[in-house]
Amino acid sequence: MHIAITGAAGFLGQRLVAQLLDRGELNGDAIRRLTLVDQTAPPAIDREGIEVQSLALDISASGALDPVLEARPDVIYHLAAVVSSAAEADLDLGMRVNFDSTRALLEGCRAYGLSRTRLIMASSVAAYGGELPSVLDDMTALHPQNSYGTQKAMSELLVNDYSRRGLVDGLVLRLPTIVIRPGRPNAAASSFASSILREPLNGEEAVCPVSTDLELFVMSPGRVVDALIHGAEVSGDSLGSFRAFMLPGITVSVAEMLEALREVAGDEALARVRHEADPRIEAIVGSWPGRFTNERARQLGFESDNNFREIVEAFLDERA
Amino acid sequence: MHIAITGAAGFLGQRLVAQLLDRGELNGDAIRRLTLVDQTAPPAIDREGIEVQSLALDISASGALDPVLEARPDVIYHLAAVVSSAAEADLDLGMRVNFDSTRALLEGCRAYGLSRTRLIMASSVAAYGGELPSVLDDMTALHPQNSYGTQKAMSELLVNDYSRRGLVDGLVLRLPTIVIRPGRPNAAASSFASSILREPLNGEEAVCPVSTDLELFVMSPGRVVDALIHGAEVSGDSLGSFRAFMLPGITVSVAEMLEALREVAGDEALARVRHEADPRIEAIVGSWPGRFTNERARQLGFESDNNFREIVEAFLDERA
Incomplete structure (x- = not known):
């Protein structure tokens, strides 16, 4: 089992890595290899029996992920993103990182024939917006009122279409507001x-x-990571006609x-x-x-x- | 009033041009200029008082629409598209024409500062799919089951976001099945x-x-063209929080x-x-x-x- 993670140096990425190392297996297969990708190289890890590679890559650059995809990972977690305030402040940056990178990743999976690779992307409650009903369900339209949500919603559609065409085995999990985050207060509204x-x-x-x-x-960081793990284990056939949905906060x-x-x-x-x-x-x-x-x-x-x-x-x- | 139309040589484009020429005005302003764009140059038109330009352009090529946008049209109809069967048969072609062209057009509007230009894009009932309710409303999610619908849904999100950011004054109309089309039977399921x-x-x-x-x-070709015209006249302020919706078939x-x-x-x-x-x-x-x-x-x-x-x-x- 070879698992690649974009955004691996981030808060969620680091928790996911820790949990994967704790488990030692995913979907019944022993984890033999972890490829950790972020803008700056994620912290190096030394764990017997697992080959861990930490790469500093700008995944929005053309072909940047080729070396990762060439190694044919079984599971890819696509967590890399520009956060909502940054995407709102810089449309080009948000489009490049939040959308073009996803598209490049999907194209890479297509080019390397990774039709059986489970790709798990994190989306967000920010994809919802506008005049919403009091209780939302799986058929509530995404009418994002911010560029981050727009870029995530576009990426969801693309992951779904590439999966439908059998080019990858994708799944998008929309995350609730994560509470309690570690660290310090920041500029995010949440x-x-x-x-x-x-x-x-x-x-x-x-x-x-x-x-x-x-x-x-809301959802706790622990439950979000559980969901990311479960996302690698749930059967593709059970995912139905649209491969993106809200996690149960x-x-x-x-x-x-x-x-x-x-x-x-x-x-x-x-x-x-x-x-x-x-x-x-x-x-x-x-x-x-x-x-x-x-x-x-x-x-x-x-x-x-x-x-x-x-x-x-x-x-x-x-x-x- | 200067109106630019992509896909102007197509069935809808030609009907729209004919109706615009008949009316002679749009939103109370006399039409002085029409720029007709398609892969092959739309039929030339000679009408006194209206400057008509027919251009053969591949709008998916970088900067192809620059000369059109530089002239700062007041209204742009974006009708150019690869149809659903072609988009399903050739993912790259569909992405290029149905999505990348829309993005390039939006970027062009941004670059030329066309924040007050009304951009009207045609989308489709094909953007809906999956496990749908018996009656759909404006909050029904788009879960397209074909690449054409996916590309249209992505384009909708982008038109909405560029409009929300004030970079263009966009509007997307999802078209019902158009009946009665002229011509001969073709390979389309409809x-x-x-x-x-x-x-x-x-x-x-x-x-x-x-x-x-x-x-x-269904909707008749005449009513669809009426809707395209009305789409240029409806106030941007009235469009609410998401600038894409289904036309009333x-x-x-x-x-x-x-x-x-x-x-x-x-x-x-x-x-x-x-x-x-x-x-x-x-x-x-x-x-x-x-x-x-x-x-x-x-x-x-x-x-x-x-x-x-x-x-x-x-x-x-x-x-x-």
Whole structure:
């Protein structure tokens, strides 16, 4: 089993690599080779029995992935992306990295005859937008209101078509908002969703810029990685007529998130969250869909977190 | 008013040109200039007061449309496309003509600062597919099951994003099955839908390969051209959060189509239709959606045919 990962130096990529190394196998086959690709070479890994290659590649450059594809990986995780704020700020950059790279990867799979290679791409809840119903299902149209979501939605269509034509065995998983992310607050509109938990759990102050009745559709990093692993194991025949769908997050209000924080870490932790309304962030995050039926994902065996308290506890366990 | 048209030599392009010349104005402004583009130069036109230029261009070639865009047309109709069977047979050709050309056109509009130019692209019912509801609405997802529909759906997303970013004033109209097309039967799965009317009306025999209870979602060529014209006149502000939607066709069963033929041209005409089941065509056409609510299109003032009999009568009138 040879697994290649683009965006392997990122937060999700690194967690995925760690879990793959822990497991040692994927879909019943021992992992013999990992090819880790990112703009800067992902951290080197020394693990007996597994050949690990870390490559610094600009995957949007023509033919950049040829050496990777020539080695005929069995599974490719395509996680490399320019995030939404960057794609909005620079249309060309977003098109090149988020769309052209996906197209080049698909063309590479076609050129090297990788029809049986499972390609798993990460898409996003940002692909949804516009006048949405209160509960979204697998047939809700993608009307993205940002360039990142547009580029992801276009990539989904292409992965589906190349898969339908038998040129690759593709699958696109739309990710909910990932909570709790490690690290520091950043410029992303969703940054607060991790920050209002992570900082208080670390004994620091955090700002909540939205009303507490705002609902978010979230998934823990652990469950997202589980889904990426499961995405390599689910049968292509079971994927139906469109190979992209939303992963099963859970719907939580900010109030419920804060209550879970209090339950796990006490009133003291909760008191570290300062409420300071930011209408700009409320508007952006409030436009994101909060409820999905997730029929397709559940039928295929993708699993959600059980409740938000477990997400908080898992963060503490991992930090320990 | 300067109007540029790609695919201007095609069936719809030629009808659009004829109607624009008849009207002499678009959106209240006198038409002063028409730029007609196709692979082979569209027929030359001599009309006093209107400068008409016919250009043979491969619009998928880099910069091919520069001379057209440099002249800053007020309205661009982007009708050029490779049809579904050709796009299915040749993925590269379909991607180049149906998608890359659209992207190049959008990039050209961006480069020349044509933010106020109304770009109207034709998309298709073929963009829908998969496990569809019995009645489709404006929020039904596009899960195309063919490369043509995939390329159109990707182009829709891009037109929407460039419009959202204010780089062009775009609009995509998804066309129903067009009935009655002129000409001869061809390899298209939908060919019979025109053939079972056109041939008998011309005193010739035709074959109906599908069951008479099959439903189609159809629009007459005249109404499609009306919609293209209306698409140039509708306000950009009214287009809402996604600039692509289905045009309001009418839902008719094959039995209703044949009954309209009988009403207009008698039992003699009806007797020229021979029923010879072709399960392959029944399967393809049967997978196309037959019913839409068309709320967005109707709110915006796009109009459907009144009934199928009028479609048959219009064909006879135009032939006369």
